[in-house]
Every structure is written in C-alpha cells, then in structure tokens.
Amino acid sequence: MRSNMACSRRRWRNRARRGSFGALDIGTTSQKILSVRMATIAVGDIHGSLPPLNDVLDQIRGEGGPGDTIVFLGDYIDRGPDTRGCVDAILRFQRQVEAEVVCLIGNHEDWLLRTLHDHGRHSWLLGMEAFDTIRSYSVEAAVALRAAMKNAGAALYSERLALPYEAFVDRVPAAHIRFFEGLRLYCRTADCLCVHGGLDARIADVHDQPPDALIWGAGDFPNDYEGAQIVVYGHRNNAILNADDWPVPIVIGRTIGIDTISHGILTAIRLPDQRIYQSARYPAAKRVYHGMQPPAPAVSWAPWLMPDVRRHSFLRHVVPLLHAAVSRTISGLRLCRAIEIFDLFATGLAVETRGLPHFTRRMESQ
Numbered sequence: 001m002r003s004n005m006a007c008s009r010r011r012w013r014n015r016a017r018r019g020s021f022g023a024l025d026i027g028t029t030s031q032k033i034l035s036v037r038m039a040t041i042a043v044g045d046i047h048g049s050l051p052p053l054n055d056v057l058d059q060i061r062g063e064g065g066p067g068d069t070i071v072f073l074g075d076y077i078d079r080g081p082d083t084r085g086c087v088d089a090i091l092r093f094q095r096q097v098e099a100e101v102v103c104l105i106g107n108h109e110d111w112l113l114r115t116l117h118d119h120g121r122h123s124w125l126l127g128m129e130a131f132d133t134i135r136s137y138s139v140e141a142a143v144a145l146r147a148a149m150k151n152a153g154a155a156l157y158s159e160r161l162a163l164p165y166e167a168f169v170d171r172v173p174a175a176h177i178r179f180f181e182g183l184r185l186y187c188r189t190a191d192c193l194c195v196h197g198g199l200d201a202r203i204a205d206v207h208d209q210p211p212d213a214l215i216w217g218a219g220d221f222p223n224d225y226e227g228a229q230i231v232v233y234g235h236r237n238n239a240i241l242n243a244d245d246w247p248v249p250i251v252i253g254r255t256i257g258i259d260t261i262s263h264g265i266l267t268a269i270r271l272p273d274q275r276i277y278q279s280a281r282y283p284a285a286k287r288v289y290h291g292m293q294p295p296a297p298a299v300s301w302a303p304w305l306m307p308d309v310r311r312h313s314f315l316r317h318v319v320p321l322l323h324a325a326v327s328r329t330i331s332g333l334r335l336c337r338a339i340e341i342f343d344l345f346a347t348g349l350a351v352e353t354r355g356l357p358h359f360t361r362r363m364e365s366q
Helices: 002-018 050-060 083-096 107-117 122-126 129-139 138-151 174-181 211-216 301-309 317-325 333-348 355-365
Strands: 040-043 071-072 101-103 185-188 192-194 231-233 250-252 253-258 267-271 276-279
Touching: 040 050, 050 083, 050 267, 050 276, 083 101, 083 129, 083 174, 107 122, 107 129, 107 174, 107 211, 122 129, 129 138
Parallel strands: 040 071, 071 101, 192 231, 231 253
Antiparallel strands: 040 267, 185 192, 250 253, 267 276
C-alpha cells in the first residue's frame, strides 16, 4: 500500500513539474487559449484535508494575477482532521496572491453557522461529522460536547436544550469566525458561475436563486441545466474515475463538477482554458452524504435518541421518517434533511410549509 502511494505521488510530482494535468472539452466556442488573461480558478471541496490543499495552492499560487479570480467552492470543514490548518492556509494564501480570492459557503459551513448563532440547533453536530472540526480546534471541547450530548439524550429536541458550544467557539480564532461569517453564496465572472451545490434550473437570474438551491443544488441539476453560462460546482462527489482509478471532473452540458476529495485528491480548474490542477492522492476524508454511498450504520446518536423521542407528540410525524431513513439505508442527503427537520421542529418553525411535505414526497417516490 505504501509503495503504491509513493508511486502515485511520484507520478503526480512529475505531472506537476510538466504543468500538464490536462484540459476538458466543455463545448466552448473559442479556440484553445495558450495565454490566459483575467482567468477564473475554482477549487473544489477540501473537508479538512490539508496536504491536498497545500499541493493545489502551491500549483496555483503563481497562476493568479491582477484581474484574475480564485474561487474556493466551500466545504472547508468536517470529515478531515485539520479544518483549522485548512482555514489558516486559505487566509495566508489570500494575503499572498494578487488575484481576488472569493470563498463560497458550503452546506457544512451553513449548518455550522446555524449552530454558532443558536446553541440549541444541533443539525451540524448530529449530521455533519462536526467532531472532526471541533477536535481540530480543541480536543477538550470535543470531549465536553460529546459528553453533554450523551447526557442530554432526546431532551436535545424535546426541551430544545443548548449544548456548551462556547467551549468550541472560544477556541476558534476571531479571523476564522470572520472567515465563516463572510462566505458568499456564489461568484460570477466572465468565465463561469461558481456555486457550491448547484442551482435551480428553472430560475434564470442567479440573484433570484434560493440560498438552499445554491448550497445544496435543486431539481435534477446538473442534468436539467440548459443555461448559456458555464457552471462550476462541488458538493456532489460525482467525479469520473479514469482507467487508472484517478478522479477527473465530470462535464454534463455546460456544467463542471470538481468534487474529488473523497478520493483523497483535491481538484481545481482554470477557465477559460480549462486547465486542471490536482493534488497527489492522500488518505481520503470520510465521505457519507453525497453520491451513492450509504450513511454510517445506525447513526451514532440514533440508538439513544429513538426510544425516548416517540413520547413527544410534536415529533410523531418525523420519527417514522428517520426510522425509514436508517432501516432502508437511504442516501445520506435525505438523512441530513431528516435531521434538519428535527431541528426545525425544535426551534418552533413552520415545518409543514417548508421541508416536511417535500421531504415526505421524496421519501414516498423512492
């Protein structure tokens, strides 16, 4: 295994020195561009994986000049072991380059921010492998939160108990809080539209897109997208594996998906010339929620949450859905939606007019 990994990294270094990770054909009308001016470089999901991030940053550091835009597509946190190191690296990179650096919000940061703003919201902790992020800032905070969650049991929702997130927040540098608070929903340049999860193809103007559509995707994106502008996105773990078992971006119409981190490889792409930058392959960050992989067996909090939660009538509509999610091993994305519905119930929001009917229809259609 180590020998194969070493060979993979040697091949990667040779390709990096040659500067040739290849180009894609996405149906642009211009001829191949040899000298790129005012380019856009998009960087895929990172998920706490610092070595791949450093590889890609080293490649693109000299590529961006005044007038260029470098866009990070979101999901910097969770799953991987070094969220703190990744955020530090991006902030340092931002200070070093002359190009404009734009950082988008991913679904993981979206749920993190909900928790930071309301310590009674637990969907990030329960549904996003948040302990990897918490531990990267403070092992003590991770231990304290895990113990508090276990002691609270079903009361996390039935009584909307707050957890001691301050043990975590107090260890997060102020610059990192500003980073998370300042993440954008999308970035549009002359070359492409960059989003985290996708968009609603029925809505023409990106300004009118619902935030959830940009963060999670909507409808049958990317298959139903017929717009004129190229859309670059992450989130979906839908890269194509070539004959060497190496992930490459997926091109569907005028969309490009560059989320490859579940394979231990970070991908970036430059437009308009379609040049691809990739890291060496490293041990992969855990991947649960996107693509075809099932969620973790019997979700860690379910055994102690499920038996007691049935006694609370306001959750009676949601419990069967969660049981179905676990027992049928449905996709992790629907399980995440179920966790979010729990959160919406607990905060007293009108779920019947938001997520629940849509979630129920999706469950029944499977």
